[in-house]
Amino acid sequence: MPTTEDLKLLFAEFPRDAVSWRAQSVTKDGTKALALAYIDARDVMDRLDDVCGTENWQDRYEFHGTRTICYLSIRVGDEWITKADGAGDSDVEAEKGAISDALKRAAVKWGIGRYLYHIVSPWVPCDSYETEYQGKKKQNWKSWKEDPWSLVRSPRPAPQKQAPVAPLPPSPAMESLWKEMEAISSSRGLELFWKDNVKTILGFDDGNKKRFVDKKDELKAKFAPPPLTEGDSFPGSVSDREALRQPMAGG
Template sequence: MKLDGRDILKALSEPFEDHEIEWRAQTCNQYGNALMLPYIDARAAMERLDKVLGVNWKDQYREITMNGKQAFQCELSIKIADEWVTRTDGAETTDFESVKGGYSSAFKRACVKFGIGRYLYDLPQFWLKIEKSGSVYVSVKNGGEKITGFVNPPSVLEIVTGSKPKPQSQPKQPQSQQAQQPANQNQKASSDHEKAIKAVWGQIQDGNIASNLIPYFLERVGCNSSDLKDASMEQLERIYHAISPVNTYLNVCRGYNLSLEQVLYYSQIVCKTTIADIIALYFLMDYKRTEEAIELIKGDYSKSIAQ
């Protein structure tokens, strides 16, 4: 049975499951609370299009200029009743973000025009307490001070639908306590591993890192595979901490509106070597060097303001 246009738009606009929602810290207040923004990544949007439309969608891109800056425009088309309907949007990119990042942002904005994830813009503000432990890591600036920690976001699905997410089904009659305990432990280990993979993917997407670089990260931590699923918890943690400081550094650079030349300039000072491009940062920068580079930027910025 073919869906009509109204049915298709309704299906595309359905809220996402909580595990499909990502969170980003926008700012922090003096009380130690972070303003957290829920969003979906491009992969989740693609999966929604596949689920609803199968092969009946397509996307095209072209490079444009917005406000004098390089940008990308996405033409997203879906097939309704044998006719193609197209909606278009674009997104700017900075000097040091990859082309992939521009494509991804433009694609997600075009998806919103078909209702995918649009409801997220209507949610209330989420000011969440930054704590020592939690499900989502945050790194955000409060004035000139960087605050890091964890937050525990609420269930967006529960807020939108007014009902609690269905709990995972449990076995009706466990054979024995001894048999159930190892099974629960295995489930927890599997769940923790999936969360670790998701955290690494989040960092990869935040940094707009090309997927063909993943094998290099895996090789760097001693994993003889090209798939994150084959990495151990320890290896995933090491990859996360290789990517996270660079993403923090780039976010600060964006905040100060630095050019690519300036981004590389400050990183070369702390790394004490020549750096040709942004990708090299992921193999050279660590938390300590990131902090040093940020302090240099803040120092120079303060001087320029004073002058």
């Protein structure tokens, strides 16, 4: 189970390609939109699995009118600690979207993705289309013309540019760990391996750390169950957590 020191890993930034951007508002001429950064609920759950272990965290939901409250609990030592937050219905699949938003908000209280709130949202050139309702015209976002990251002003000093550093030669212990990882034959085996070795792997140099993380992602995809086809299940036959693992729109 995670220690208070382990929980600091929840605050780590996500790879930039894991962060998506949605348009909050569009200029009257439709040339720019205010971009807000967000992560998917599945990335939140992956972070909790990696840092805490699947058996050491749990989520519970309550519904109050259009408000969904997520109670996110993590076992620290012998105690379950709970933090909660909520969200209203989203525009996409109202109930599922509210569950997703509530989970992400509760996760922020544990530090997951909190840094995204400190990003100054940029106005980004975009393509748009016009709609009209009751005589009022409105510009709607269609797609980004530029990568929003390229226009973000970081609240922290930008890192100094350095020449690319080649990965350090792997040590015998590192190679032994790599061979152990290559021999994994199940999702459960991967979960146990990562739980036991994640802190060691995160201490490797960037090149070798990436090698292990990429291998983990490869094995995770390999062991993932095939998608359900119509007739394999019925509405309501999966838990909220499993439902959230399906692709979803951000918001």
